[in-house]
Amino acid sequence: MLRIENLCTYFHAKGQTIKAVDGVSLEVSRGEILGLVGESGCGKSTLSRTVMQLIPPTSGKIFLEDRDLSGLTPKEVRDERLNFQMVFQDPYASLNPRMTVFSTLAEALKRRHPNFAGDELSIKVGELMEKVGLAPRFMKKYPHEFSGGQRQRIAIARALAPEPKLIIADEPVSALDVSIQSQILNLLTNLVKDLNLTMIFISHDLSVVHYIADKIAVMQRGKIVEKGTADEVMEQAQHDYTKTLLSAIPHVTR
Amino acid sequence: MLQVEDLKTYFHTRDGIVRAVDGVSFSLEKGQTIGIVGESGSGKSVTCYSLLGLIPMPPGKIEGGTAKLDGLDLLQASEKELRKVRGKRISMIFQDPMTSLNPYLRISTQLIEPLLIHEGLDKKAAMARAIESLEEVGIPDASLRIRSYPHEFSGGMRQRVMIAMALITKPEILIADEPTTALDVTVQKEVLDLIKDRQRTLGTAVIFITHDLAVVSNVCDHVHVMYAGKVVESAPTNRLFTHAEHPYTKALQRSIPALQKKGEPLYTIEGLPPDLTKPVAGCSFADRCDFAEASCRETAPVLKEAAAGHETACLRRQSGEIDLNS
Structure with missing residues (x-):
């Protein structure tokens, strides 16, 4: 389970303080997907980077399975990082073009199990590929x-390799075509269920978030302005900003 | 014009x-x-x-x-x-x-x-x-x-x-x-x-x-749906969304998350679009189509009118063998 308490991340630039994340509290249980929605610049990426310990928080606490992540030393952060992984928007940019699927995934697997080698390693890589719907015979590509x-599937496999507890998916389907989007959304839902993962799904697309998430949090100017179950937020939005977002979604009109 | x-x-x-x-x-x-x-x-x-x-x-x-x-x-x-x-x-x-x-x-x-x-x-x-x-x-x-x-x-x-x-x-x-x-x-x-x-x-x-x-x-006002370099369906917008006459259009519409029930798996179009360097004898969507038959892979379809101002390039729809809107 992930618990965020009153988290703040400020940046200082030109004598000004930018409150990118300003007092955010959230809870995500195991096996649950939290949809984080907001427009560019609302702080959703800074929030995810802070949770990932890529940016130090200004104040506040982050607990993953009751362990406080905000007070760790850099060495401890490196060890703990196995437990939280990310999937990014652009699978073209987030995979190393000079590494085969095998070496990408083997490297990620060895983070958790440094002893894997030889046939055992190949078998594990193959299993991982099957888990995300890729044929193991493509591992040398x-x-x-x-x-x-398919590239997004490789990125997802890499995130799963160290057996994480938390996955943050930052706009994982925005760059994909409609027909491919639905394949990846199905994959993510099944993985969360089967592996009992905790997931934060970041997107600006409310209709996708409504479909995939159990709970939704709406973020505006560094603050969570509304949170609730997916159906509550979509059907009985309370905050004006949520209503604005909802009314802007282009619906298929018949 | x-x-x-x-x-x-x-x-x-x-x-x-x-x-x-x-x-x-x-x-x-x-x-x-x-x-x-x-x-x-x-x-x-x-x-x-x-x-x-x-x-x-x-x-x-x-x-x-x-x-x-x-x-x-x-x-x-x-x-x-x-x-x-x-x-x-x-x-x-x-x-x-x-x-x-x-x-x-x-x-x-x-x-x-x-x-x-x-x-x-x-x-x-x-x-x-x-x-x-x-x-x-x-x-x-x-x-x-x-x-x-x-x-x-x-x-x-x-x-x-x-x-x-x-x-x-x-x-x-x-x-x-x-x-x-x-x-x-x-x-x-x-x-x-x-x-x-x-x-x-x-x-x-x-x-x-x-x-x-x-x-x-x-x-x-009017929409042309393209697949693998060809227009597969062409219709006035409201017709396209109420009476799609090509399996590809239908499949695309079914895979939009907003139109699906929460909790049910999303409809997906299996497979990938064809490699455009290899000429396809029949319909280029046939390999991913739920309705395709052997004949679909032999004859190249052309757009034909299914209703006034509404054209589809699906052979089986043209011959009346399938009805996508029943």
Whole structure:
């Protein structure tokens, strides 16, 4: 379970303080997907980077399975990082083009199990690929030989390799075509269920978030302005900003 | 006004001939809005770039077809003739306004350029028109902001500048290539409303290229659905969403998360689009189609009318063997 308490991340620039994350409190249980919604610049990426310990928080606490992450030393952060992984928007940019699928995934697997080698390693890589719907016979290929959707599957496999407890997916389907989007959304829902993961799904697309998330948090100017179950937020939005977002979604009109 | 017939644009690459656009026909009337919908690589952008002579040749080559703009065949026109069309009679806006505006030049310089070239205005008159056009797209303090550089605007404001620039010569046709894909939802709505509003005022016809079916349903009169370089279905917008007559269109609509029940797995189209370097004998969607039969892989389908103004390229629908809307 992930618990965030009164988290603040400020940046100082030109004598000004930018409150990118300003007093955020959230809770996500195991096996649950939290949808984090907001427009560019609302602080959702800074929030996820702070949770990932990539940016130190200004104040506040982050607990993953009751362990306080905000007070760790850099060495401890490195060890703990196995437990939280990220999937990014652009699978073209987030995979190393010079590494085969095998070496990308083997490297990630060895973070948790440094002893894996030889046949055992190949078998584990193959299992991982099957888990995300890729045929293991493609393990010697490079990222450019795959389509966008397949590349996103590789990125997801890499995130799963160290057996994390928390996955933050930052706009994981925004760059994909509609027909591929639905494949990846199905994959993510099944993985969360099967592996009992905790997931934060960041997106600006409320209709996608409504479909995939159990709970939704709406973020505006560094603050969570509304949170609730997915159906509550979509059907009985309370905050004006949520209503604005909802009314802006282009609906298929018949 | 614009009549495109059997347009074929191929790319000759080391891996073979990519049939990016393979026999596309459509027409556009004055003031009409048509949508060209398809996934990445379906040929929707290449279709429109071909009309304006924007395909890099080589590797690209227009292999056949005509595109008549009031009698002038754009595909045969000389570069000199095309220059009179581009930015004057047909304008274009792109997905990413940051890469299509010149970061080194003030907005003013970029806005008045088409007026100096196409309308022969002097600088002072052009400047006045440019400020007016910025006001028309809703940029506050236009006379001051016109001195700014592109990076001083937000994404949505930059797209407004692009729209102002594209419409400043009052073109007959505006081609909008994914104009809102890079924008936030609230900004997307503003930009779509703006395009519709300007279109109504100026009577411009619009070709909307997008992969977003919801956007199409809101702005277009008529939609062409492209798959693997061909138009597979063409219908008035409301018909397309109530009575799709091609399995691909139907499948696309079924995979939109907003139209699915929560908790149920999303409908997915299995597999990948075909490799365009390999000629397909029959229907290019057959391998991913729930309705395909052996005959679908043998005969190449052509668009045929299924209802008034509604064409489909599905052989089994044409023969009446399947009904997609029962």
